Amino acid sequence: MFESAELGHEIDKDRYETEVPELRTALLAAQYEVVKKQAFSVVILIAGVDGGGKGDTLNTLNEWMDPRHLQTNAIRPVNEGLEGRPPMWQFWRALPKKGGLAVFVGSWYTAPLLRRVYRETTTAELDQEIDDILRFERMLIDEGTLVLKFWLHLTKAQQRKRFKKLEKDARTAWRVGPTDWKHLAMYKKFQSTAQHLLRSTSTAAAPWLIVEGTDERYRNLTVGTAVLTALRALLDGRPEGRVLRAAPVEAAPRTFVPVDGKTVLDALELDHPITKDEYQDELARLQGRLNMATRHKRFEKRSVVAVFEGADAGGKGGAIRRVTQALDARKYDVIPIAAPSDEDKARPYLWRFWRQVPQRGRIAIFDRSWYGRVLVERVEELCRVSGWARAYGEINDFEEQLIDHGIIVVKFWLQISKDEQLRRFEERQQVPYKQHKITDEDWRNRDKWDAYHDAVCEMIDRTSTEAAPWTLIGANNKYHARLAVLRGMVESIEAAL
Amino acid sequence: MFESAELGHEIDKDRYETEVPELRTALLAAQYEVVKKQAFSVVILIAGVDGGGKGDTLNTLNEWMDPRHLQTNAIRPVNEGLEGRPPMWQFWRALPKKGGLAVFVGSWYTAPLLRRVYRETTTAELDQEIDDILRFERMLIDEGTLVLKFWLHLTKAQQRKRFKKLEKDARTAWRVGPTDWKHLAMYKKFQSTAQHLLRSTSTAAAPWLIVEGTDERYRNLTVGTAVLTALRALLDGRPEGRVLRAAPVEAAPRTFVPVDGKTVLDALELDHPITKDEYQDELARLQGRLNMATRHKRFEKRSVVAVFEGADAGGKGGAIRRVTQALDARKYDVIPIAAPSDEDKARPYLWRFWRQVPQRGRIAIFDRSWYGRVLVERVEELCRVSGWARAYGEINDFEEQLIDHGIIVVKFWLQISKDEQLRRFEERQQVPYKQHKITDEDWRNRDKWDAYHDAVCEMIDRTSTEAAPWTLIGANNKYHARLAVLRGMVESIEAAL
Numbered sequence: 001m002f003e004s005a006e007l008g009h010e011i012d013k014d015r016y017e018t019e020v021p022e023l024r025t026a027l028l029a030a031q032y033e034v035v036k037k038q039a040f041s042v043v044i045l046i047a048g049v050d051g052g053g054k055g056d057t058l059n060t061l062n063e064w065m066d067p068r069h070l071q072t073n074a075i076r077p078v079n080e081g082l083e084g085r086p087p088m089w090q091f092w093r094a095l096p097k098k099g100g101l102a103v104f105v106g107s108w109y110t111a112p113l114l115r116r117v118y119r120e121t122t123t124a125e126l127d128q129e130i131d132d133i134l135r136f137e138r139m140l141i142d143e144g145t146l147v148l149k150f151w152l153h154l155t156k157a158q159q160r161k162r163f164k165k166l167e168k169d170a171r172t173a174w175r176v177g178p179t180d181w182k183h184l185a186m187y188k189k190f191q192s193t194a195q196h197l198l199r200s201t202s203t204a205a206a207p208w209l210i211v212e213g214t215d216e217r218y219r220n221l222t223v224g225t226a227v228l229t230a231l232r233a234l235l236d237g238r239p240e241g242r243v244l245r246a247a248p249v250e251a252a253p254r255t256f257v258p259v260d261g262k263t264v265l266d267a268l269e270l271d272h273p274i275t276k277d278e279y280q281d282e283l284a285r286l287q288g289r290l291n292m293a294t295r296h297k298r299f300e301k302r303s304v305v306a307v308f309e310g311a312d313a314g315g316k317g318g319a320i321r322r323v324t325q326a327l328d329a330r331k332y333d334v335i336p337i338a339a340p341s342d343e344d345k346a347r348p349y350l351w352r353f354w355r356q357v358p359q360r361g362r363i364a365i366f367d368r369s370w371y372g373r374v375l376v377e378r379v380e381e382l383c384r385v386s387g388w389a390r391a392y393g394e395i396n397d398f399e400e401q402l403i404d405h406g407i408i409v410v411k412f413w414l415q416i417s418k419d420e421q422l423r424r425f426e427e428r429q430q431v432p433y434k435q436h437k438i439t440d441e442d443w444r445n446r447d448k449w450d451a452y453h454d455a456v457c458e459m460i461d462r463t464s465t466e467a468a469p470w471t472l473i474g475a476n477n478k479y480h481a482r483l484a485v486l487r488g489m490v491e492s493i494e495a496a497l
Numbered sequence: 498m499f500e501s502a503e504l505g506h507e508i509d510k511d512r513y514e515t516e517v518p519e520l521r522t523a524l525l526a527a528q529y530e531v532v533k534k535q536a537f538s539v540v541i542l543i544a545g546v547d548g549g550g551k552g553d554t555l556n557t558l559n560e561w562m563d564p565r566h567l568q569t570n571a572i573r574p575v576n577e578g579l580e581g582r583p584p585m586w587q588f589w590r591a592l593p594k595k596g597g598l599a600v601f602v603g604s605w606y607t608a609p610l611l612r613r614v615y616r617e618t619t620t621a622e623l624d625q626e627i628d629d630i631l632r633f634e635r636m637l638i639d640e641g642t643l644v645l646k647f648w649l650h651l652t653k654a655q656q657r658k659r660f661k662k663l664e665k666d667a668r669t670a671w672r673v674g675p676t677d678w679k680h681l682a683m684y685k686k687f688q689s690t691a692q693h694l695l696r697s698t699s700t701a702a703a704p705w706l707i708v709e710g711t712d713e714r715y716r717n718l719t720v721g722t723a724v725l726t727a728l729r730a731l732l733d734g735r736p737e738g739r740v741l742r743a744a745p746v747e748a749a750p751r752t753f754v755p756v757d758g759k760t761v762l763d764a765l766e767l768d769h770p771i772t773k774d775e776y777q778d779e780l781a782r783l784q785g786r787l788n789m790a791t792r793h794k795r796f797e798k799r800s801v802v803a804v805f806e807g808a809d810a811g812g813k814g815g816a817i818r819r820v821t822q823a824l825d826a827r828k829y830d831v832i833p834i835a836a837p838s839d840e841d842k843a844r845p846y847l848w849r850f851w852r853q854v855p856q857r858g859r860i861a862i863f864d865r866s867w868y869g870r871v872l873v874e875r876v877e878e879l880c881r882v883s884g885w886a887r888a889y890g891e892i893n894d895f896e897e898q899l900i901d902h903g904i905i906v907v908k909f910w911l912q913i914s915k916d917e918q919l920r921r922f923e924e925r926q927q928v929p930y931k932q933h934k935i936t937d938e939d940w941r942n943r944d945k946w947d948a949y950h951d952a953v954c955e956m957i958d959r960t961s962t963e964a965a966p967w968t969l970i971g972a973n974n975k976y977h978a979r980l981a982v983l984r985g986m987v988e989s990i991e992a993a994l
Contacts, residue, residue, distance in 0.1 A: 038843070084800055084857030086898040092851035097843035124621035127628060132894070139891055142883070143845040303581055346535070346594035348640040354589035360581030386639070394636050397629070401583040 001195055004461050005153040005210045007267045009260050011217040023224050024064045030231040031065045031101065038099035040144045040234060044227065045107045048152030049190065050180050051162035052213030054105050057152065060220045061103060061227070071102040075110075087111065088136065098144070108133055109197065116193045117186060126193070130200045137206050147206040148230055150223055151198055152213035156187040162214075195466055199396065202462075204389065210461075221259045263457045268472050270417050272480035279479035286486040287326035293493040294327060294363065302496060303407050304363040306489060309371050310414030311452070312442045313424040315478050319414065319485040320365055326486070332363040337372060349373060349391065350398055357402065370395055374459050379451045392462040399468045409468040410492045412485050413456065414475040418449055498692055500761045501958050502650040502707045508714040508757055520721050521561045527728040528562045528598065535596035537641045537731060541724065542604045545649030546687065547677050548659035549710030551602050554649065557717045558600060558724070568599040572607070584608065585633065595641070605630055606694060613690045614683060623690070627697045634703050644703040645727055647720055648695055649710035653684040659711075689963055696893070696962065701886065718756045760954045765969050767914050769977035776976035783983040784823035790990040791824060791860065799993060800904050801860040803986060806868050807911030808949070809939050810921040812975050816911065816982040817862055823983070829860040834869060836879075846870060846888065847895055854899065867892055871956050876948045889959040896965045905993045906965040909982050910953065911972040915946055 034042060044061070046054050062070060073094045082089060088108065096102040112129040115121045121129070140147055154162065163180055166172040183190060202208045211222050293299065306323070308316045324332060335356050344352045350370060358364040373391040377383045399409050416424070425446070428438035445452070464470040471488045475481035531539060541558070543551050559567060570591045579586060585605065593599040609626040612618045618626070637644055651659065660677055663669040680687060699705045708719050790796065803820070805813045821829060832853050841849045847867060855861040870888040874880045896906050913921070922943070925935035942949070961967040968985045972978035 041844075084798070084903065085854045086902040086904075088898055089851055089854055092845075092848060095844055095848060097840070099843070122619075122621060124619060124625050128621050128624045131624060131628065132898075135890070135894055139845060139847075139887075142887060145845070301581065343594070346596070347538075347592055348589075348636060348642070350636075351589060351592060354586060357582045357586055390636075390639055393632070397632055397636075401585055401629075405583040406581060407583075 001199060001461060001464055002153050002191070002210060003264045003464060004258070004457065005212040006155055007212065007258075007262050007264060008214070009212045009218045009222075009258055009262055010215045011221050011260055013217070016217040016221065019221065020064075020224075023221070023228060027064050027224060027228050027231075028066060030228055030235060031069060033235050034101065034231060035069050035099050037235070038097075040146055041096040041098050042101040042146045042148070042231070043096065043140065044101065044103045045109070045147075045149045046103060046105050046152070046223075047107060047109055047150065048211075048213060049154045049159055049194075050183055051159050051166070051176075052152030052154050053216065053219050054152055056216065057150070057219060057223055058103055058105050061223070064224060065101070069101060071096055071100060073102060073104045073106070075104065075106040088132075091136075095140075095145075108136065109201075113190075113193055113197055116197075117189050123196075126196070127200070130197065133201055134203065137201070137203070141205045146230060146234055148227060149201075149206060149208045150226070151194070151208050151210045152219065153210050154213045156184065158214050159184055159187065192466055199465065218260060225259055263453070264460055264472070265415060265453060265457055268415055268474050270415060270420070270474035270476040272474060272477050274477060274479045274483075276479070279483065282483050283322065283486070286483060286490055287322070289490045290323070290326040290486060290493070291328075293490060293497065294331060296497050298497045299493070300361045301406065302493075303358040303360050304489075304493060305358065305402055305407055305409045306363065306365045307369045307371065307409070307411040308365065308367050308414070308485075309369060309375070309412065310473075310475065311416050311421060312445055313421050313428070313437075314414035314416050314475050315481050316367060316414055318478060319412070319482045320367055322482045322486060323365065323489060327363060331361070332365060333358070334365045334367060337366060337368040337370075349387070350394060353398070358407070360406075370398065371459060371463075374463075375452065375455050376445075378455050379448055392459075395463055396465060399463075399465070403467045408492055408496045410488055411468060411470050412488060413460070413470050413472050414481055414485075415456075415472065416475050418446075420476045421446065498696060498958060498961055499650050499688070499707060500961060501755070501954065502709040503652055504709065504755075504759050504761065504764045505711070506709045506715045506719075506755055506757050506759055507712045508718050510714070513714040513718065516718065517561075517721075520718070520725065524561050524721060524725050524728075525563060527725055527732060528566060530732050531598065531728060532566050532596045534732070535594075537643055538593040538595050539598040539643045539645070539728070540593065540637065541598065541600045542606070542644075542646045543600060543602050543649070543720075544604060544606055544647065545708075545710060546651045546656055546691075547680055548656050548663070548673075549649030549651050550713065550716050551649055553713065554647070554716060554720055555600055555602050558720070561721060562598070566598060568593055568597060570599060570601045570603070572601065572603040585629075588633075592637075592642075605633065606698075610687075610690055610694055613694075614686050620693075623693070624697070627694065630698055631700065634698070634700070638702045643727060643731055645724060646698075646703060646705045647723070648691070648705050648707045649716065650707050651710045653681065655711050656681055656684065692963055699959075715757060722756055760950070761957055761969070762912060762950060762954055765912055765971050767912060767917070767971035767973040769971060769974050771974060771976045771980075773976070776980065779980050780819065780983070783980060783987055784819070786987045787820070787823040787983060787990070788825075790987060790994065791828060793994050795994045796990070797858045798903065799990075800855040800857050801986075801990060802855065802899055802904055802906045803860065803862045804866045804868065804906070804908040805862065805864050805911070805982075806866060806872070806909065807970075807972065808913050808918060809942055810918050810925070810934075811911035811913050812972050812978050813864060813911055815975060816909070816979045817864055819979045819983060820862065820986060824860060828858070829862060830855070831862045831864060834863060834865040834867075846884070847891060850895070855904070857903075867895065868956060868960070871960075872949065872952050873942075875952050876945055889956075892960055893962060896960075896962070900964045905989055907985055907989045908965060908967050909985060910957070910967050910969050911978055911982075912953075912969065913972050915943075917973045918943065 034040070046057050048054060058072060062072065071094070075090055075094070091104075091108055094102060094104070112121070112126055112133070115129075116123070116126045137147055163176045163184065166176045198208045198210070209222070209226055211219055213219055294304075308320055310316050320334060324334060333356075340349075340352065353366075353370045356364055356366075370391075373383065373395070374388050378388040402409055425438055425442060428434040460470050460472070471484070473481050473484045473488075531537070543554050545551060555569065559569065568591070572587055572591070588601075588605055591599060591601070609618070609623055609630070612626075613620070613623040634644055660673045660681065663673045695705045695707070706719070706723055708716055710716055791801075805817055807813050817831060821831060830853070837846075837849065850863075850867045853861055853863075867888075870880065870892070871885050875885040899906055922935055922939060925931040957967050957969070968981070970978050970981045970985075
């Protein structure tokens, strides 16, 4: 889920200096309107990795807005002054009143995260704490509070670099202590716990916005713009405003477009030149490994769910064939997913996929999948907004259940460029035996390239979990794509056995 | 929360035989309409204690409705035939399609309950399973399924009696096995786990209906009527119907009125004759014990939140004075709760009560409390339906946090009869020094006696938790009421030290 926040987002100085004055003016105006109207209160959480710029972001907000109406709470997880009262007491006390804004650096997320990372709690206990958080935030939202949550993200390398830079400068060296270095060494634990925490608490009414913390200008502009958008939406009573308050069934979830416009699909390298010889060598080797892995004794107790999604003409079919070539035909099913039948439509959306969950020792290969809900059904408006908006969570739940019960879940997204797609479409039209593969629908889908692009990016952000990450494959070169798929399959299965 | 299902509900034979034919006709008609319209599916869960009549209820539903359109699923927790698939697979498979009805005896609740009772899971793990259940049912409801959940309750004595009766008869003796007797011995564990499970999963869209299982006629009539009401509401598109589907913000939660009209307040004995001498002896003794308990060394690390609620003129003030007489004046605060100030109203509802959470070693006595939300604010329509409807959960969360952090929570409801209230009102008007205690508002409230009655019953059902149960006191005799309050305080504190 951090994919979109590891793209090296940047805003250059010129653009920053042009845009900031305008943003500040608008933020101030919005803030005064909040203060004057006294219709709702605003709670802003700034959380994230150490060195990600929490303090700087707080300072920026204080600089850009009127600090007299911006209450700052830096609550440490040590629970000082509680005198026997429950920990939430300190947050209740600090809640702003209607017309007030409060920024929390250190919030109700801090202690649950730290306790789990330090193994003072089990995952089950963390989930209990998450429940408490969800109910608390639900209450805030029901009471008309706008809750904005920012998570500042750094990769481990970036975090190390940042600490070193701070240490080098005598004026900032004090900001890096032994705990910071210790936490850096525990980076993986922090990230995987944070991922679970963020995903579980990213609700429709109070989603997390994950912000790459490296470039200060990008970070400030992102946070500032998001705060402004949310305030304006609520002040102007636009539908997105209501999303923030009460999550009505029919409102589309907020989709954050990065201020520098860089998405995870844009950042994907699509071309990977490879010779036919290299391909054939490697293909044979990987197919052999896949065959061995699925004949392993321990595989009898496991099963595989493999999801193939991708742009039209992205090469799903060819890739699937290279996988099945390596498998015992009695062991796998290829399940092509088309539009749901009437029988399917009469039942909850995931019903037809649950029916196809493989029993142990088997491999289910889905040629398109339950992700249709958040791709074609979303873009073509085949289901209501509420239908696809809640599908992310339902899909995560579904895959989590599969994984918890020992099923290996692999998910491939095959991406080609718009030009390559055109080339393939035209080729299909010209080659007689390929003509059946191209329909009017393909051309219509192509017209909606951008809408699909947005849907795919959101799908990746919201369903690429640690246990079932998306493997994104640049597939302009079919050979590369097929090898990447095989490699993904083989490595996932080998790792699980 | 089982208070209302331990009142000895009964329906006599005549009434039963008069009402059943009509109910059956209406149920069948509703069922055919569901089948014909194919607009939604219906899932009915029948759960509860062994011997509570799950099988009989299932048979009755099959008898009263058309069994060809009523799919029955008796899923055992042994998870047969899963072959490595997640346990939920068996329930997904059994989901009815639109226009279909399915009854589950043995459901997604069975295994989590048993695992926890047998200590195979921790409470935190149970809470994780509860989360999964909540998300699953949320999905069902979002997909247009009507989810009806019945819990058949018996006291331990009733359960034993039932087993003995079954064993006596050769034709039914097989229905009682060693596991049943073993579970009877574990009654308390089962009840406390069930209580937590039911409370956590009693959502606005799919609440549990707890049914006293002793009287077969009462049980059948209650379940049949509830199924009919829910079906009709959804078929006729009445607001309550929507509650079942999607819980809109403004719909009132379903309040179940027992088919025999007997409520927990009606069942309360209000008169307890006691002589003044007896009273004074016992008062002195209890006050002494209370004083000792609060001076105990271990009390320094604890604190008390005492809630006093009751009918107008129920004697709260007098009872509170008898408590404070026993306490060191430096140790307690009496906090009278009036209508919220503007300052209070600008913040989430519970904010003003959180502020008053006592630090360790202290006693906070609330003369009226946060329960105003679900009493006066509900009845007088001072807040929106959504406001008080969600308050039950918020209040339970609040009290749970207090208790988890070692605070002793006691809650008293002082109930007097309508006649006794009139007598006291008139006395207050006649006695000069009592005149300030009676206002026009009291008389207005008295006019709404029945609305308050319903609100109180629902409050007790929904907020009388194992950790913070309501102590219901019949208070027609002031002496008795004061002693009962003191006894409640003393025993709770002594038990906690």
